[in-house]
Amino acid sequence: MTVLKLSIVVTIASGLLTASMLFNGTKPIADYDLIIRHGLVVNGSGQRAFYADVAVQGDRIARIGDLPGARAKRVIEAVDQVVAPGFIDMLGQSETYLLIDPRAMSKVMMGVTTEITGEGESIAPVNERLIKENEDFNKRYNLSVDWRTLGEYFRRVEKQGMGLNLGTFVGATQVREYVVGFDNRPPTPAELEQMKKLVADAMKDGALGISTSLQYVPARFAKTDEIVELAKVAHQYGGIYATHQRSEANALDESLAEVFEIARRAQIPVEIWHLKTAYKKNWGRMPEVLKRIENARAQGLKIGADVYPYIAGSTALSACLPPWALEGGTEKMLTRLRDPNTRESLKKEIATEQRWPEWDIDWRSRQSRSGGKAGQAAFRDRG
Numbered sequence: 088m089t090v091l092k093l094s095i096v097v098t099i100a101s102g103l104l105t106a107s108m109l110f111n112g113t114k115p116i117a118d119y120d121l122i123i124r125h126g127l128v129v130n131g132s133g134q135r136a137f138y139a140d141v142a143v144q145g146d147r148i149a150r151i152g153d154l155p156g157a158r159a160k161r162v163i164e165a166v167d168q169v170v171a172p173g174f175i176d177m178l179g180q181s182e183t184y185l186l187i188d189p190r191a192m193s194k195v196m197m198g199v200t201t202e203i204t205g206e207g208e209s210i211a212p213v214n215e216r217l218i219k220e221n222e223d224f225n226k227r228y229n230l231s232v233d234w235r236t237l238g239e240y241f242r243r244v245e246k247q248g249m250g251l252n253l254g255t256f257v258g259a260t261q262v263r264e265y266v267v268g269f270d271n272r273p274p275t276p277a278e279l280e281q282m283k284k285l286v287a288d289a290m291k292d293g294a295l296g297i298s299t300s301l302q303y304v305p306a307r308f309a310k311t312d313e314i315v316e317l318a319k320v321a322h323q324y325g326g327i328y329a330t331h332q333r334s335e336a337n338a339l340d341e342s343l344a345e346v347f348e349i350a351r352r353a354q355i356p357v358e359i360w361h362l363k364t365a366y367k368k369n370w371g372r373m374p375e376v377l378k379r380i381e382n383a384r385a386q387g388l389k390i391g392a393d394v395y396p397y398i399a400g401s402t403a404l405s406a407c408l409p410p411w412a413l414e415g416g417t418e419k420m421l422t423r424l425r426d427p428n429t430r431e432s433l434k435k436e437i438a439t440e441q442r443w444p445e446w447d448i449d450w451r452s453r454q455s456r457s458g459g460k461a462g463q464a465a466f467r468d469r470g
């Protein structure tokens with residue numbers, strides 16, 4: 088009944104307003120740019136959902152509450168709708184695609200307004216050799232790479248505009264590729280110094296911290312010591328360490344030990360991306376994994392983790408090959424795949440149990456929900 092009375096009051100008020108406009112011919116002054124009315128507000132603070140109007144002025148929320156008399160240039164009726172702040176995608180991969188289609192509709196239409204990216208590899212720093220590695224892709228999408236540093240990339244996206252807020256890590260693998268290339272060897276002391284300098288530069292340009300995606304090549308070629316050295320630099324600038332850890336499956340224990348070691352030695356807060364216990368034999372191990380994380384936290388390490396809210400995953404087909412087949416870059420991999428003898432030994436190796444720590448992708452974990460046909464679920468448990 089109260090709601091009914093209220094709606095009558097609003098109608099009368101609007102009627103009077105319209106009449107006064109007709110009489111004096113002036114435009115009414117709006118209180119706000121936008122009011123979203125009658126929605127169920129979920130504000131992300133953990134507070135219970137509540138019904139309210141949300142008034143927006145410029146790019147800021149100006150008022151939340153019962154605003155029956157307030158006027159706005161635009162009103163959105165949100166009856167039976169939830170009104171929430173934009174979602175933050177903790178790990179997307181849109182940094183290149185935003186340059187091709189800045190609207191980012193696939194994210195925005197799901198309510199994502201901020202994306203964090205830069206998983207092991209990042210949009211910068213790049214040099215001529217790395218740009219050449221991506222030449223085919225860039226040509227296909229008519230993409231000119233006119234940045235070398237993260238600061239230059241940010242200036243490029245700011246100039247052209249985009250539909251999302253974007254934050255990125257600088258990839259530990261990115262600086263390795265920049266300096267060492269795709270070879271399976273440790274950096275020389277001089278090379279490590281150069282890598283540290285590149286991390287420092289990216290941090291000054293606004294990187295959120297340093298990241299790895301250690302399941303893949305050439306990330307896998309980096310030993311723990313190397314990551315610790317780079318993480319120390321990121322930490323000096325207030326950054327954190329985010330990781331797709333070295334194993335999300337059979338060697339999860341060893342992998343978590345490495346995560347904790349990096350956190351301890353570099354004194355850096357850590358985010359474990361898409362925490363999981365992949366492959367059937369590891370299913371059900373999550374309580375034990377969470378216990379280990381809780382223990383590490385109890386010892387003073389700052390460890391966080393996130394998950395994606397679905398059970399499927401995906402990865403590059405090349406990730407199903409053992410690291411030696413990928414060493415040296417794409418051209419070398421293709422040359423190996425063209426050789427009949429190498430193909431035979433690859434087939435044999437893929438069919439056998441994998442060796443930790445060299446390799447952790449198990450193509451046999453793929454499962455299909457479509458009766459054996461290659462389908463959308465062909466590569467479950469990847470990420």
Ligand SMILES: [Zn+2]
Pocket residue numbers: 206300331360361470
């Ligand atoms: Zn990942």
